Amino acid sequence: MSDYTSDELLTVAAARALRNDDVCFVGIGAPSAACNLARLTHAPDIVLIYESGTLQTRPDVLPLSIGDGELCETALTTVPVVEMFQYWLQGGRISKGFLGGAQIDRFANINTTVIGDYDAPKVRLPGGGGAPEIAGSCGEVLITAKHSTRTFVEAVDFVTSLGHGRGPDDRRAAGLSTAGPVLAVTDLCLLEPDARTRELVVTSLHEGVTRAQVEEATGWPVRFADEVATTPPPSDEELRVLRDLHERTERAHAGN
Amino acid sequence: MADIVSLPDAIAAHVRDGDTVAMEGFTHLIPFAAGHEIIRQGRRGLTLVRMTPDLIYDQLIGAGCASKLVFSWGGNPGVGSLHRLRDAVEHAWPNALEIEEHSHAAMAAAFHAGAAGLPFGTLRGYAGSDLRRVNRNVRSVTCPFTGEELAAVPAHRPDVSIVHAQRADRHGNVLVEGIVGVQKEAVLAAERSVVTVEEVVDDLAAPSPNSVILPSWAVDAVAVAPRGAAPSYAHGYYDRDNAFYQSWDAISRDRETFETWIREHVLEAGTADAGGAST
Numbered sequence: 001m002s003d004y005t006s007d008e009l010l011t012v013a014a015a016r017a018l019r020n021d022d023v024c025f026v027g028i029g030a031p032s033a034a035c036n037l038a039r040l041t042h043a044p045d046i047v048l049i050y051e052s053g054t055l056q057t058r059p060d061v062l063p064l065s066i067g068d069g070e071l072c073e074t075a076l077t078t079v080p081v082v083e084m085f086q087y088w089l090q091g092g093r094i095s096k097g098f099l100g101g102a103q104i105d106r107f108a109n110i111n112t113t114v115i116g117d118y119d120a121p122k123v124r125l126p127g128g129g130g131a132p133e134i135a136g137s138c139g140e141v142l143i144t145a146k147h148s149t150r151t152f153v154e155a156v157d158f159v160t161s162l163g164h165g166r167g168p169d170d171r172r173a174a175g176l177s178t179a180g181p182v183l184a185v186t187d188l189c190l191l192e193p194d195a196r197t198r199e200l201v202v203t204s205l206h207e208g209v210t211r212a213q214v215e216e217a218t219g220w221p222v223r224f225a226d227e228v229a230t231t232p233p234p235s236d237e238e239l240r241v242l243r244d245l246h247e248r249t250e251r252a253h254a255g256n
Numbered sequence: 257m258a259d260i261v262s263l264p265d266a267i268a269a270h271v272r273d274g275d276t277v278a279m280e281g282f283t284h285l286i287p288f289a290a291g292h293e294i295i296r297q298g299r300r301g302l303t304l305v306r307m308t309p310d311l312i313y314d315q316l317i318g319a320g321c322a323s324k325l326v327f328s329w330g331g332n333p334g335v336g337s338l339h340r341l342r343d344a345v346e347h348a349w350p351n352a353l354e355i356e357e358h359s360h361a362a363m364a365a366a367f368h369a370g371a372a373g374l375p376f377g378t379l380r381g382y383a384g385s386d387l388r389r390v391n392r393n394v395r396s397v398t399c400p401f402t403g404e405e406l407a408a409v410p411a412h413r414p415d416v417s418i419v420h421a422q423r424a425d426r427h428g429n430v431l432v433e434g435i436v437g438v439q440k441e442a443v444l445a446a447e448r449s450v451v452t453v454e455e456v457v458d459d460l461a462a463p464s465p466n467s468v469i470l471p472s473w474a475v476d477a478v479a480v481a482p483r484g485a486a487p488s489y490a491h492g493y494y495d496r497d498n499a500f501y502q503s504w505d506a507i508s509r510d511r512e513t514f515e516t517w518i519r520e521h522v523l524e525a526g527t528a529d530a531g532g533a534s535t
Binding site (some may be wrong): 027049051053054064065066067068069071073078080082084085086089090109113118119121123124125126127128129130131132133135136137158159160161162167170171174175176216226253 | 283284327329330331333335337341342345357368382385387390404405433437441491494495498499501
């Protein structure tokens with residue numbers, strides 16, 4: 001097996017969570033890499049949608065922003081933003097959405113708005129964008145994040161996007177019937193909500209990662225599932241396709 | 257009917273101090289040349305409306321044109337923060353900036369409602385989000401048929417909306433192609449509208465009967481601004497200048513570097529170089 005980085009394993013593990021019949025709302029960064037890796041390996045028919053309105057796009061290189069021309073040129077069609085959010089997202093036609101965040105708490109609530117007080121912020125972050133409704137309207141939500149105590153916090157400073165609130169009934173109480181976050185993929189492990197409490201628990205450790213490492217990088221006393229699996233390392237094929245994709249991307253973006 | 261005028265005349269006639277201004281374009285076709293002309297004409301006290309403030313509003317905010325921002329995602333796409341926006345929010349430089357923050361879905365619903373002549377937009381949105389707590393313009397309505405509670409946001413009704421497009425014909429009909437964002441809704445929601453275009457042609461040459469067209473009688477002014485969307489892009493004309501988006505991070509981080517850039521590339525450049533922001 002070739003050497004691989006923790007970033008590569010994160011992307012590969014996220015890609016494996018996608019199925020050939022998924023319709024995905026894709027975000028920039030790790031989600032975009034994971035979705036396109038899935039499309040180029042085990043899920044050739046997966047439908048990728050970026051919030052700029054590009055439906056069923058098949059970019060040759062990863063976009064720098066959600067509205068790059070490459071996405072439009074390789075899409076089945078491009079729709080106005082109003083239609084994107086009202087028909088396709090709110091209409092319930094998207095099975096999986098990806099979210100990341102500056103802060104994620106033990107119930108998978110996500111903050112992309114502000115660190116500190118909203119009116120006197122320590123750090124003003126870009127904000128929610130499509131995330132509040134991706135969290136509510138996609139069938140399931142996948143989270144990707146680097147694992148650190150700065151990101152995985154006991155309580156987020158601001159709930160931009162609802163995860164599981166404080167427990168199993170909170171999504172329904174907010175008027176939602178979708179599943180919400182079902183998996184968080186980090187560079188150390190996989191976490192899934194406990195079926196009873198909805199708290200994120202570690203269900204798989206990446207090869208070579210110890211429980212102590214995950215405990216140290218998590219801002220709450222993190223729990224482990226009764227049976228913790230080992231995440232299979234990237235296959236040669238997955239690594240080759242992912243590295244080709246990144247290489248093509250770097251070459252394309254260096255050109256202008 | 258749209259008047260075909262110069263960019264300085266279009267901005268002078270339609271953008272006034274204290275106006276609510278929406279400059280739209282979702283990553284694509286962002287009206288940079290028009291934004292730079294607003295900076296050159298020294299407008300003050302603007303309420304800026306835009307889904308993704310992007311570099312264009314970072315520049316307007318840093319240049320002191322704005323007193324309020326209505327938005328849903330204020331970052332440099334694929335790069336990071338907007339430092340002029342952050343400096344205004346965190347340190348009130350060059351002046352305090354009031355913010356009204358929404359989600360993309362709500363901004364789209366508000367433009368849609370404005371275009372449709374409705375007082376508010378509805379969406380199944382903001383569920384469990386603190387945005388509802390900090391923005392008094394996010395409220396709720398009860399469906400009179402099912403009893404379901406939905407989010408409600410007031411319609412966007414800008415004093416003026418400004419968008420960029422590929423081309424117009426000599427009557428002022430405008431063609432928009434590629435990623436079309438909320439430009440059509442923004443123009444139809446506004447009291448007045450300005451469209452900058454790459455070129456004016458005899459025949460609009462719309463590629464299909466379903467092309468996105470803004471009819472001349474729905475637009476107030478059309479101004480020719482070649483490369484007027486750079487460093488964003490105009491599909492079929494030129495590509496996005498990703499390198500400039502990345503270099504903006506360093507330019508905008510420091511107040512003095514930013515002011516030097518604005519002086520050299522906007523204030524002293526004049527309209528002839530309006531689209532050449534990437535040089």
